[in-house]
Amino acid sequence: MTTSPPASRLQRADGALQLRFAAGDGAATRLTDLYQSDPCRALLPAPDPGEPLTAVLITTAGGLTGGDRLQLSVAVEAGADALCTPQAAEKIYRSADAGAATIELALTVGAGAALEWLPQEMILFDGARLDRRVTMTVAEDARLLAGDITVFGRTARGERFASGSLFDRWQVRRDGRLVWTDAARLDGETIALLDHPAGFAGAVAQALLLYQAPDAAAARDRLRSLDLAEPGCHWGGSVIDGLLLVRLLDSDAARLRRVFARLWSTLRPGLGRKPAMPRLWKF
Numbered sequence: 001m002t003t004s005p006p007a008s009r010l011q012r013a014d015g016a017l018q019l020r021f022a023a024g025d026g027a028a029t030r031l032t033d034l035y036q037s038d039p040c041r042a043l044l045p046a047p048d049p050g051e052p053l054t055a056v057l058i059t060t061a062g063g064l065t066g067g068d069r070l071q072l073s074v075a076v077e078a079g080a081d082a083l084c085t086p087q088a089a090e091k092i093y094r095s096a097d098a099g100a101a102t103i104e105l106a107l108t109v110g111a112g113a114a115l116e117w118l119p120q121e122m123i124l125f126d127g128a129r130l131d132r133r134v135t136m137t138v139a140e141d142a143r144l145l146a147g148d149i150t151v152f153g154r155t156a157r158g159e160r161f162a163s164g165s166l167f168d169r170w171q172v173r174r175d176g177r178l179v180w181t182d183a184a185r186l187d188g189e190t191i192a193l194l195d196h197p198a199g200f201a202g203a204v205a206q207a208l209l210l211y212q213a214p215d216a217a218a219a220r221d222r223l224r225s226l227d228l229a230e231p232g233c234h235w236g237g238s239v240i241d242g243l244l245l246v247r248l249l250d251s252d253a254a255r256l257r258r259v260f261a262r263l264w265s266t267l268r269p270g271l272g273r274k275p276a277m278p279r280l281w282k283f
Contacts, residue, residue, distance in 0.1 A: 013061050013068040015040035021053065023079035023113075029053045032077075040070060043087075050274050052081040052114070059090060066095030066129050069102045074117070078110040078139075081272070085118040085281055089151075094127030100165060103132040109142040109212075114271045117146035118264070118281060121205075121253070124152055129165045136172045136210070143271050144212040149260060151205045151253045152194055160204065162191040172210065172243060179241050201234075203249040205256045209237075209263060211244035213270050220244050222266055233259045 017040035020033035029052060036042055039061035047054045057072075064070070076082050092101055109115045124130065138144050150168075152161035169183040186193055193199040200206065211219055220237045223246065233255055237246040246263060250256035265275050 013039050013064065013070070015059070015061075015069070016071045016073075017042060017057065018073045019055055019082075019084070020075045020077065021080045021082040022077040023081075027079060029076075029080040029082055031055075033075075040072070045280070047083075048279055051278060052083050052116070052273075054083045054085070054278070054280070056280060057084060057086045059086075063091030063093050064101040064103075064130075065093040066097055066099035066101055069104075071104045073106045073108075074115065075108040076110060076113040076115045079112045080110070081114045083116040083118065083278065085116075085278065086120045087280075089121040089123055092122065092124050092128040092130050094125050095129040095164070100129035100131045100167075103130070105132070105134045107134075107136045107144070107146060109136075109138045109144050111139040112141055113139070114143040115146070116268070116271055116273070117144070118278065119147050119149050120281070121149045121151050121257070123154060124150065124161045124164065124166065126153055126159050126162050127164050128161070131167045132169070134168075134170045136170075136212075138172065138174050138212050140175050141214065142212065144210065145264070145267055145271055147207065147209045147260070147264065149205065149207045149257065152190075152200075153204060155204050155253050160191060161186075161194065163189055166190070170208070170210075172212065174212070174242075180243055180245065200249060202251055205248075205250050205253040207248040207256055207260045209244075209246040209248075209260070209267065211246075211267050211270065212242070213244075214242070215270055216242050216244040219267055219270055223263055226262060226266060228259055228262055230255055230259050235259060235263070 018035040024030040041058040153159040235248040
């Protein structure tokens, strides 16, 4: 009599990263709390002139797949100023089973504080499964510039996100009150939804910019006055209860990235930054 060997258990990532920034002497921002567990890491390079204290976020696993979990938390206390950006694009690989990779992100910005959460691309491989939940909590006079870029498939290889699942929920709360929430779900044969005229209309990439600041309406008007000269990229911006929301869709991921950078650069002065992308983001 023979018995089958037990099924092997795949190793799963279960990482966490917690960052807390506070205003120090002379209003200079300092890192007051750092907790990190594999595969999450944070580096704090010397910022370029005119840039705030910067944290570069790294996922040492090289990507996520079904069953992996990341819990990320960034808090900027009253009067502090910080910039957080990933080192490279995040890859969500094909899930080997029915499980989904999960990402939970919490951003908190205190009174008179500023946080720039600048994304790189998140690439959904064909067959990937992802559950992401983003919660942003801000004070009335806080300034927050946060965004996301999602690419549906490895477009450079001609691959599309033809099947899999994505659940993506975002929420913004201001002084304890829900200001905006949005959730998107793609499941099963996702290509039909991506190509449908009432869905993503054939787009291979989407992007989101959120700008919370007292001058949100004026910032929207500045964006609308731009001459982007990128006719294949479709974007629009609206102000909802003092929150500027900008969305982009494009059938070319590289072109979307260029337009995203122009829009983002235009909004950066509202946080006291130069109207240009940080050097770390360009390479």
